Amino acid sequence: MSNSVNLIYLDGKTAQVQYKKKPINSGADGTIYATIDNKLALKIYHDPNKDMQRQDKLWQMLSNAPTAEGICWPVAVISDKKNNFIGYAMPLLDLSRCYTIEMLLSKRLRESLKITDSYKFRVTVAISLASKVAELHRLGHYIIDLKPANLSFDKHTADVMVLDCDGFSIKSDKKRFKGHQYTSGYIAPEAFGGKIPPEKLGVGQDLFALTTILFQLLNNGLHPFQGVSKNGYSLPSDNQTKITEGLYPYAIKVHAKIKPSPWSIHTDFPDVLSKAFTQSLTSRVRTKANIWQKLLLEQSLKLKVCKQNSDHAYWQKACPHCQLNQKKAQVKKNIKPNIKSAVKRSAPINNSSQSSSNVSQSSNNQPGSGIGMYAVFFTIAIIVTLVVNFRGGVSPESTYSQPQATPSHIQTKPVENKGVKFEHKTVYKAKTVNSLLGNVTYYKHDMVLLNKSRELVEIPFYQLTGFKSSDAFPLIKHSPFGRIFPSDSPQVSLNKIDFEMAGKKVGQLEYRSDRVYHLDDWQYDSNSEQGYVYNCKYDPNICTHVTQIGMQKKVSFKFNDFKAEKSFPDENTGVSADSYRPWRFNITENGKKIVMLSNFELVVYDIANPSKPIIKQRLPKEWDEWNVTRLLSVNNGQRLFVALAKSEQYGKNYQGFVTELLLVNNTYQVTTNFATLPDSNKMSGVDIATNLKGDVLAIGEYIQPEQNNTRFHILNTPVEVTIAHPVIKLWKKTAQGWQAVRLPNDQIVTLKQNELSPDKVVTKVPANISRSVLVANFSSDSKVMGDLRFNRQFMLSKSGDVLLSGITASKRRDYIKAKASIFKLNFLENEFLLAAELDKTYDPINQSNSPSNTAYLSYLSASLSHDGSQVALGWFVFFDVLSKSSKTRFEKQRYQLELLNVEAMKE
Structure with a gap:
């Protein structure tokens, strides 16, 4: 060009x-x-x-x-x-002297970037921001996606610069051009709660977001809906839900369910500002931008400078900043020293680092990689990865509970990781709360009289899923369709247990004509207490619908029927009309939509209307040769994450990538292709996990690949395979877009097993309908079968601060050894700790008391609670037992589920 x-x-x-x-x-x-x-x-x-x-x-x-x-x-x-x-x-503005307002809200970033800590300066920024918004509103324009990351300020003059204006809602003489972007945590409650696009609110949306940012500027970065639970009320984990539920703790009238954060200085605000905040954040009658400008200007003239610290300024009788510092010092004094950081604290960034987009660029500047037009440059972007909101009531100084004894059968041993310097101390313990054992015959038949009646019973299925609480743990039970292979079933029920099986059946499927329900990748919606499974025909790898496990009538959502391409008759795909494309599905977090996606098309249903999809679209043609390995939705389906991978036989030429899609005008558009970002890995896309907000993403990858023709054999003949180490890389969404999380020494944070094993694994693309829990079979003495790996089936807590790795397993003789790792992720402190390793060894043959002519398959699974406080670990063994008389064959299952408490510890 x-x-x-x-x-x-x-x-x-x-x-x-x-x-x-x-x-x-x-x-x-x-x-x-x-x-x-x-x-x-x-x-x-x-x-x-x-x-x-x-x-x-x-x-x-x-x-x-x-x-x-x-x-x-x-x-x-x-x-x-x-x-x-x-x-x-x-x-072309000179943004070399500017930073985003998001950086101004963090004391640590102000120190690192040498931004003034003056409270008067932040008040001046607030005045300037209100004036710019007032000017746009005067002309009838609305910003809509008004948030700290989209605003910059001059570090010398405090003047605010408004960027990315082509995305605004623009008024013209004849029509209005909508702005379709908006961000969770700044959406007006009547829009989010009423499912109204924020751009339709216009000025109301802007004024709510403006008030939220002004509150943050005046209250040391605290979001106005952050607070502490009152009277045992269970607070939502995200600010947007608190907004929708009206959980504003700083109102003049005391709230019944939430109280202010102990780190707030809102009591120092003048009454006129407190009233304006309360009115604008709890009602639809909001203070206009020009009035905010006038109020803030008037009150800024009344600020008093602290005699102890000239950066402090206040309105009431005593300096709240000094009081806050004293409180923090007292907290540190009252607790024992915290564990040493796994990594050093952030070093200050050289202030010569420039901002992006609208910058007079010098020859040595580096281009940024974010999506904002005026995102700051890459070096500053690394610092922003540390920024996360404090959860209500939590001090910036983390505290730890007292240690307790660790059960002998669970080995908890953090060790050094070669990629990231992890602390050689236990910061998590895993305590077994309860366990559930079972040994049941689910099927038997007479080898002589094959037509003899059979005995079928329901047994627990081996795949665990994420759970909200241990007293309502979702578990599928089924009657296996075939012998020893239990992955499909014509009869399924959904249960909630409390780890004593004193639960209840909440859903059931008994439609024998449906041939197969595939259960390996089932999902559970805790809102409606419904489970969802693949409904397949012919075999469990060819599925056409997702079926809801309900107590009433059968409800299914159609994805394809071997003729998906015929849905787009105008396209010449070059693919047979009867071809089958494997696919994934995901239930949105509010349980109201189901998203289904292959490498060819994307379909979305409203759960309440299974007869017709609300979205059906063709996906990029360049995806046609790839396999979809995982689909995730965030923001109730507003955004999607898709992982794709491909390779030749035996893992040769493994490739993978991850994309982020955004819903715009009822169509999903690719907004981020992680393969194009700095620090991307072409051997990516094995699996993915994200937090509730969708601003932390963990991606399963392979590193250090090599060709090997000595370790693997097919029919006693050596084969050449590609082997590599499985790892998990962390990404954080910042003001500059997605960035690979880095340490202060510029090293990328890559989560690995405690020490990389010399035995690398085959770089295999996961099955499209996950079979990632098969770990051993009766014909193998030293090798592990299946897809069980560290970089598959890993999970993030909803807050994004705890990660449970996938299970790794090894088998020696009849013993099976399994391991899962728990990582503590603290983006604010830049600490990424290998917190604990859960080791489990068991001997299924001896425990079963079965004869020597027993064949068996063993499955393992682990899941993480939504809040990251508990782990469920389960193993399931299926036996094919021939009686001593060789006349009767029994199929049995033995299982054990363990619930583990993950609790923080002091040093």
């Missing part, structure tokens, strides 16, 4: 400019370049025709431009040499 473009101004004048070949920044929507003369920034869209209204919207923006400085508004439309529309131009 030529680096020369045409500028077309509102008055019809044109000019030709050249821009630097090295971009300032590149995001999902377009790439930013600086002109040669450093006067303009050019945003050139990746796909200018993606939104046909985009060009018209830009012309209307030129016609209705604000006059205030610091709002990066388009000044001209850009065309290429063929006069094709490709983007727009705007002033």
Whole structure:
């Protein structure tokens, strides 16, 4: 592409400019370049025709431009040499002296980046922000996605700069151009609770988000809906749900369910500000931006400077900042020293690091990788990965409970990881709370009289899933369809147990005509207490529907019937109409939608209406040759994460990648391809897990691959395979987009087994319908079968601070040894600890008291509670036993489930 473009101004004048070949920044929507003369920034869209209204919207923006400085508004439309529309131009601001407001809200980041700690400075930023929003509202424009990460401030003058303006809701003379972006934690309650797109609220959405940010600026970064539970009330884990439920703890009237964070200084606010915050955050009558500007300006003149610290300023009788420092010092004094950090604290970043996008770029600047137009440069982006919101009532200084004895059968032993320096101390213990044992014959038949009546019973299925609490643990029971292989069943029930089997049956399927229900990748919705399984035909690997396990009538959601391609008759796919594409499904966290996806198409149903999908779309053609290994949804289906992988036989040429999709105008669009980001690994996409907010992503990968033709044999003949170490890489979504999590020494955080085993594993693509729990069989004495691995079936807690790895297993003679690792992830303190290892060894043959002519298959599974406080660990063995008389064959199952408490410890 030529680096020369045409500028077309509102008055019809044109000019030709050249821009630097090295971009300032590149995001999902377009790439930013600086002109040669450093006067303009050019945003050139990746796909200018993606939104046909985009060009018209830009012309209307030129016609209705604000006059205030610091709002990066388009000044001209850009065309290429063929006069094709490709983007727009705007002033090139010097953001080398600017940071995002998100950085201003963290004391640690202010110190690291050498941003002033002056409270008066933050109040001035608040005034400037209100003034910029007021100017846009005066013209009828709305920001909609108003949040700290999208706003910058001058570190010398405190002036706020409003960026990414082409995404705003724009008023024109004839129509309104909507802004479709918005962020959880800043959405007005009537929009989120009423399922109304925030852009439809217009000014109401902006004023709610503005008030939230102003509160954070004045209250040391605390979100206005962060607080502490009152009277034992169970608080939602995320701020957006608290917003929807009206859990505002700082109102003048005391709230019955939530009280203020002990780290809040809201009691120092003048009454006029407290009333404005309360009204704007608890009702739909919100203080307008120009009124906020006036109130804050008036009250800023009344601030008193602290005699002890000139950075402190306050309104009431005593300095709340000094009081807060004293409280923190007292907390540190009252507890024993914390465990030593697994990594050193963040070192200050050289202040010469520049911001992105609208920056006068020097020759040694590095391009950022975030999606925001004016995201700060990569070096600063690393620091932002440390930023997470404090959970209500939790001090920045973490505390630990007293240690207790660890049960002898669970070995808890943190050790050093070669990739990340983990602490050689136990910071987690795993205590067995309860266990559940069983030994049952589920099927028998006479070898002589094959038509003799058979005996069928339901038994626990071996695949565990995430759970909310141990007293309502979801568990599938089934009557296996075949002998020793138990993965499919014509009869299924869903139960809730309390680890004494004193639970209840909450759903059942008994439709014998449905041939097969595949259970290996089942899901459970705790909202409706419903389970969901694959409904298949012919065999458990060819599935066409997802069926709900309910007590009433059968409810199924159709994905394909071997003719999915015929749904798009205008396309010549080059694939047989009867071809079958394996697929995945995911239930949204509110239990109201089901998302189904193959490498070809994506289908979404409203759970309440299984007759017709609400979304059905073709996926990128470049995915056609890939296998979908995992599908996750966040924000109730607003965003999706998809993992894909492929390889030749025996793991050769393994490749994988992960993408993030965003729902825009009822269509999912790829916003992030992790394969294109810095620090990506082409051997990725084995599996993925995310937290509830969707801003922490764990990706299963392989490292250090090698070809091997000595260790593996097929029919006693050596075969060449690709082997590698399984690992999990962490990613954090920041103001600059997704970044691989790094340590202060710039090392990428990669979670590994305590020590990388010299025995690498085959780089295998997981089964599309997961069979990741098979660990041993009767014909193998030293090798482990199946897909059980450290980098598969791992889980994150909803808050994203605890990760349970996949299980690794080995088999020697009749003993099976299994291991799962628990990691503590503290992004704020930049600590990533191997907290505990759960080791389990068992001897299924001896425990079964079975004769020597017994064949068996053994399965293992582990799951994590939503809050990360408990782990369920289970092993299930299926026996095929021939009686001594060789006349009767019995199929049996033996199982053991253990519930483990994961509790923090002091040193």
